[in-house]
Amino acid sequence: xxxxxxxxxxxxxxxxxxxxxxxxxxxxxxxxxxxxxxxxxxxxxxxxxxxxxxxxxxxxxxxxxxxxxxxxxxxxxxxxxxxxxxxxxxxxxxxxxxxxxxxxxxxxxxxxxxxxxxxxxxxxxxxxxxxxxxxxxxxxxxxxxxxxxxxxxxxxxxxxxxxxxxxxxxxxxxxxxxxxxxxxxxxxxxxxxxxxxx
Ligand SMILES: O=C(O)c1ccccc1NCC(=O)[C@H](O)[C@H](O)COP(=O)(O)O
Numbered sequence: 001x002x003x004x005x006x007x008x009x010x011x012x013x014x015x016x017x018x019x020x021x022x023x024x025x026x027x028x029x030x031x032x033x034x035x036x037x038x039x040x041x042x043x044x045x046x047x048x049x050x051x052x053x054x055x056x057x058x059x060x061x062x063x064x065x066x067x068x069x070x071x072x073x074x075x076x077x078x079x080x081x082x083x084x085x086x087x088x089x090x091x092x093x094x095x096x097x098x099x100x101x102x103x104x105x106x107x108x109x110x111x112x113x114x115x116x117x118x119x120x121x122x123x124x125x126x127x128x129x130x131x132x133x134x135x136x137x138x139x140x141x142x143x144x145x146x147x148x149x150x151x152x153x154x155x156x157x158x159x160x161x162x163x164x165x166x167x168x169x170x171x172x173x174x175x176x177x178x179x180x181x182x183x184x185x186x187x188x189x190x191x192x193x194x195x196x197x198x
Contacts (some may be wrong), residue, residue: 001163001169001170001171001196001197002023002024002147002149002169002170002171003021003022003023003024003170003171003172003192003196003197004022004023004024004025004026004053004055004149004170004171004172004173005017005020005022005024005025005026005168005173005174005176005177005189005192005193006025006026006028006055006057006151006172006173007026007027007028007032007034007057007129007174007178007182007184008025008026008027008044008130009027009034009036009040009044009182009184010044010049010184010193011043011044012117012173012186013025013057013184013186013189014044014048015047016184016186016189016190017052017189018047018048018052018192020026020121020189020193020194021190021193021197022052022119022193023052023053023170024052024053024055024077025044025048025053025054025055026039026050026055026056026057026079026172026174027040027044027045027054027056027057027071027075028057028129029041029056029058029069029070029075030057030058030059030060030061031059031060032059032071032129033182034174034181034182035180038069038072038073039072039073041056041073041074041075042072042073042074044054045057045073045074045075045076046074053077053098054074054075054076055075055076055077055078055079055100056069056073056075056077056078056079057078057079057081057102058078058079058080058081059080059081059082059128060081062088063084063087063088063091063092064091064127066078066080066088066091066092067091067092067094067095068151070092070095071095072089072099075097076094076098077097077098077099077100077119077198078095078097078098078099078100078153079084079099079100079102079122080092080099080100080101080102080118081102081103081124081128082102082103082128084116085116086100086115086116086117086163089101089116089117089118089143090117092149093117096126098119098120099117099118099119099120100118100119100120100121100122100149100196101115101116101118101120101122102120102121102122102128103121103122103123103124103125104123104124104125104126104134104152105134105138105139105142107142109123109142111123111142111143111144111148112144113144113145113146113147113148114146120147120148120149120169120170120191121144121146121147121148121149122148122149122150122151123139123144123148123150123151123168124151124152124172125151125152125153125154129141129173129174129175130152130153130175131153131175131176132152132153133152133154133158134153136162136165136166139166140150143167143179144168145168146169147157147170148168148169148170149168149169149170149171149172150162150163150166150168150170150171150172150174151171151173153175153176154171154172154173155160155173155175155176155188155192156176156177156188156191156194156195158176159171159173159176159192159195159196160195160196163196171196173192176188176192177189177192
Protein backbone atom coordinates (compact mmCIF):
# COMPACT_ATOMS: atom_id res chain seq x y z
CA UNK A 1 0.00 0.00 0.00
CA UNK A 2 1.55 3.25 -1.21
CA UNK A 3 1.11 6.01 1.39
CA UNK A 4 1.36 9.75 0.73
CA UNK A 5 1.15 12.26 3.57
CA UNK A 6 0.17 15.70 2.30
CA UNK A 7 0.29 19.31 3.45
CA UNK A 8 3.53 19.06 5.43
CA UNK A 9 4.96 22.41 6.53
CA UNK A 10 7.84 21.84 8.92
CA UNK A 11 11.10 19.93 9.10
CA UNK A 12 9.67 17.92 12.01
CA UNK A 13 6.65 16.94 9.87
CA UNK A 14 8.95 15.71 7.13
CA UNK A 15 11.25 13.81 9.51
CA UNK A 16 8.23 12.12 11.09
CA UNK A 17 6.77 11.15 7.70
CA UNK A 18 10.05 9.61 6.57
CA UNK A 19 10.56 7.80 9.88
CA UNK A 20 6.97 6.49 9.79
CA UNK A 21 7.63 4.95 6.38
CA UNK A 22 5.65 7.22 4.04
CA UNK A 23 6.31 6.61 0.34
CA UNK A 24 5.60 10.22 -0.61
CA UNK A 25 5.21 13.57 1.09
CA UNK A 26 3.27 16.54 -0.27
CA UNK A 27 3.84 20.26 0.09
CA UNK A 28 1.10 22.66 -1.00
CA UNK A 29 2.55 25.38 -3.25
CA UNK A 30 -0.64 27.37 -3.98
CA UNK A 31 -3.28 29.19 -1.91
CA UNK A 32 -4.20 27.17 1.20
CA UNK A 33 -3.83 27.32 4.98
CA UNK A 34 -1.12 24.72 4.30
CA UNK A 35 0.72 26.67 1.63
CA UNK A 36 4.48 26.93 1.87
CA UNK A 37 6.71 29.19 -0.19
CA UNK A 38 8.97 27.66 -2.83
CA UNK A 39 11.93 28.51 -0.58
CA UNK A 40 10.43 26.66 2.39
CA UNK A 41 9.48 23.74 0.17
CA UNK A 42 13.05 23.56 -1.14
CA UNK A 43 14.44 23.43 2.40
CA UNK A 44 11.95 20.67 3.30
CA UNK A 45 12.49 18.44 0.26
CA UNK A 46 16.27 18.70 0.66
CA UNK A 47 15.94 16.64 3.85
CA UNK A 48 14.00 13.81 2.19
CA UNK A 49 15.82 10.61 1.20
CA UNK A 50 15.77 9.80 -2.50
CA UNK A 51 13.46 6.81 -2.08
CA UNK A 52 10.65 9.04 -0.78
CA UNK A 53 8.83 11.04 -3.46
CA UNK A 54 8.43 14.76 -2.81
CA UNK A 55 5.26 16.13 -4.37
CA UNK A 56 4.42 19.78 -5.05
CA UNK A 57 0.63 20.22 -4.87
CA UNK A 58 -1.05 22.93 -6.97
CA UNK A 59 -4.56 24.14 -7.64
CA UNK A 60 -5.90 26.94 -9.80
CA UNK A 61 -2.70 28.38 -11.23
CA UNK A 62 -1.73 28.20 -14.90
CA UNK A 63 0.65 25.55 -16.20
CA UNK A 64 3.57 27.95 -16.69
CA UNK A 65 3.24 29.01 -13.05
CA UNK A 66 3.17 25.33 -12.01
CA UNK A 67 6.45 24.80 -13.85
CA UNK A 68 8.00 27.83 -12.15
CA UNK A 69 6.84 26.75 -8.67
CA UNK A 70 8.11 23.20 -9.20
CA UNK A 71 11.51 24.41 -10.40
CA UNK A 72 11.90 26.91 -7.57
CA UNK A 73 10.94 24.39 -4.90
CA UNK A 74 12.88 21.43 -6.31
CA UNK A 75 10.05 18.93 -5.77
CA UNK A 76 10.39 15.49 -7.35
CA UNK A 77 6.79 15.27 -8.60
CA UNK A 78 3.76 17.52 -9.17
CA UNK A 79 0.12 16.94 -8.20
CA UNK A 80 -2.33 18.96 -10.29
CA UNK A 81 -5.70 19.36 -8.59
CA UNK A 82 -8.97 20.04 -10.32
CA UNK A 83 -9.89 21.02 -13.84
CA UNK A 84 -6.49 21.01 -15.55
CA UNK A 85 -6.91 20.02 -19.20
CA UNK A 86 -4.67 17.48 -20.90
CA UNK A 87 -2.75 20.36 -22.52
CA UNK A 88 -1.69 21.57 -19.06
CA UNK A 89 -0.23 18.15 -18.29
CA UNK A 90 1.69 18.27 -21.58
CA UNK A 91 3.05 21.70 -20.63
CA UNK A 92 4.05 20.61 -17.11
CA UNK A 93 5.66 17.43 -18.49
CA UNK A 94 8.60 19.63 -19.54
CA UNK A 95 9.73 19.19 -15.92
CA UNK A 96 10.44 15.50 -16.56
CA UNK A 97 9.05 14.44 -13.17
CA UNK A 98 6.11 12.17 -12.27
CA UNK A 99 2.71 13.88 -12.45
CA UNK A 100 -0.38 13.13 -10.36
CA UNK A 101 -3.86 14.01 -11.68
CA UNK A 102 -6.09 14.75 -8.66
CA UNK A 103 -9.83 14.97 -9.31
CA UNK A 104 -13.21 14.35 -7.75
CA UNK A 105 -15.01 11.35 -9.20
CA UNK A 106 -18.01 12.30 -11.35
CA UNK A 107 -19.72 10.37 -14.16
CA UNK A 108 -17.59 12.42 -16.60
CA UNK A 109 -14.24 11.59 -14.98
CA UNK A 110 -11.79 9.68 -17.15
CA UNK A 111 -10.58 7.08 -14.64
CA UNK A 112 -7.88 5.61 -16.87
CA UNK A 113 -4.53 6.17 -15.20
CA UNK A 114 -2.38 7.99 -17.74
CA UNK A 115 -5.29 9.38 -19.76
CA UNK A 116 -3.82 12.89 -19.39
CA UNK A 117 -0.20 11.69 -19.44
CA UNK A 118 -0.06 11.41 -15.66
CA UNK A 119 1.80 8.71 -13.73
CA UNK A 120 -0.76 8.41 -10.94
CA UNK A 121 -4.42 9.26 -10.54
CA UNK A 122 -5.77 10.55 -7.22
CA UNK A 123 -9.50 10.37 -6.56
CA UNK A 124 -10.46 12.94 -3.96
CA UNK A 125 -13.48 14.65 -2.45
CA UNK A 126 -14.78 17.62 -4.50
CA UNK A 127 -12.97 20.11 -2.23
CA UNK A 128 -9.26 19.29 -2.01
CA UNK A 129 -7.79 19.12 1.46
CA UNK A 130 -11.20 19.60 3.11
CA UNK A 131 -11.21 16.37 5.08
CA UNK A 132 -14.58 15.48 3.58
CA UNK A 133 -15.33 11.88 2.69
CA UNK A 134 -17.15 10.96 -0.49
CA UNK A 135 -19.43 8.12 -1.48
CA UNK A 136 -17.16 5.23 -2.45
CA UNK A 137 -20.06 3.45 -4.14
CA UNK A 138 -19.34 5.81 -7.07
CA UNK A 139 -16.36 3.54 -7.76
CA UNK A 140 -18.57 0.54 -8.44
CA UNK A 141 -18.99 1.34 -12.11
CA UNK A 142 -15.78 3.30 -12.53
CA UNK A 143 -12.92 1.67 -10.68
CA UNK A 144 -9.49 2.71 -11.98
CA UNK A 145 -6.75 0.15 -12.52
CA UNK A 146 -3.10 0.60 -11.74
CA UNK A 147 -1.49 3.43 -9.81
CA UNK A 148 -4.41 5.26 -8.28
CA UNK A 149 -4.67 6.82 -4.84
CA UNK A 150 -7.74 7.20 -2.68
CA UNK A 151 -8.08 10.48 -0.74
CA UNK A 152 -10.74 12.55 0.94
CA UNK A 153 -11.46 12.49 4.64
CA UNK A 154 -9.21 9.56 5.44
CA UNK A 155 -7.66 9.14 8.88
CA UNK A 156 -6.19 6.46 11.12
CA UNK A 157 -9.67 5.35 12.21
CA UNK A 158 -11.23 4.83 8.79
CA UNK A 159 -8.42 4.15 6.32
CA UNK A 160 -8.45 0.36 6.73
CA UNK A 161 -12.19 0.18 6.05
CA UNK A 162 -11.87 2.57 3.08
CA UNK A 163 -9.04 0.50 1.59
CA UNK A 164 -11.06 -2.69 1.98
CA UNK A 165 -14.00 -1.02 0.22
CA UNK A 166 -12.19 0.83 -2.58
CA UNK A 167 -9.12 -1.39 -3.08
CA UNK A 168 -6.83 1.46 -4.21
CA UNK A 169 -3.15 1.13 -5.05
CA UNK A 170 -2.39 3.82 -2.48
CA UNK A 171 -3.85 6.38 -0.10
CA UNK A 172 -3.33 10.08 0.54
CA UNK A 173 -4.24 12.17 3.58
CA UNK A 174 -3.96 15.65 4.98
CA UNK A 175 -6.75 16.74 7.38
CA UNK A 176 -6.95 13.38 9.13
CA UNK A 177 -3.40 13.67 10.43
CA UNK A 178 -3.82 17.18 11.87
CA UNK A 179 -4.60 18.51 15.34
CA UNK A 180 -5.92 21.74 13.79
CA UNK A 181 -6.05 23.07 10.24
CA UNK A 182 -2.54 23.08 8.81
CA UNK A 183 -0.89 21.67 11.95
CA UNK A 184 0.24 18.08 11.62
CA UNK A 185 -0.08 15.71 14.57
CA UNK A 186 2.93 13.42 14.50
CA UNK A 187 1.18 10.66 16.43
CA UNK A 188 -1.69 10.66 13.92
CA UNK A 189 0.82 10.59 11.05
CA UNK A 190 2.43 7.41 12.41
CA UNK A 191 -0.95 5.87 13.22
CA UNK A 192 -2.18 6.58 9.68
CA UNK A 193 0.76 4.86 7.98
CA UNK A 194 0.40 1.83 10.25
CA UNK A 195 -3.37 1.62 9.75
CA UNK A 196 -3.11 2.00 5.97
CA UNK A 197 -0.69 -0.91 5.79
CA UNK A 198 -2.41 -2.96 8.48
O1 LIG B 1 -4.55 20.84 1.48
C1 LIG B 1 -4.92 21.82 0.85
O2 LIG B 1 -5.29 22.86 1.41
C2 LIG B 1 -4.92 21.79 -0.64
C3 LIG B 1 -5.07 22.98 -1.33
C4 LIG B 1 -5.07 22.97 -2.70
C5 LIG B 1 -4.94 21.80 -3.40
C6 LIG B 1 -4.79 20.60 -2.71
C7 LIG B 1 -4.79 20.59 -1.34
N1 LIG B 1 -4.66 19.43 -0.64
C8 LIG B 1 -4.57 18.16 -1.24
C9 LIG B 1 -4.53 17.11 -0.21
O3 LIG B 1 -4.20 17.34 0.90
C10 LIG B 1 -4.84 15.73 -0.52
O4 LIG B 1 -4.29 15.40 -1.77
C11 LIG B 1 -6.28 15.38 -0.50
O5 LIG B 1 -7.06 16.43 -0.95
C12 LIG B 1 -6.76 14.83 0.82
O6 LIG B 1 -7.13 15.81 1.70
P1 LIG B 1 -7.92 15.46 3.05
O7 LIG B 1 -9.33 15.15 2.71
O8 LIG B 1 -7.76 16.67 3.86
O9 LIG B 1 -7.22 14.27 3.66
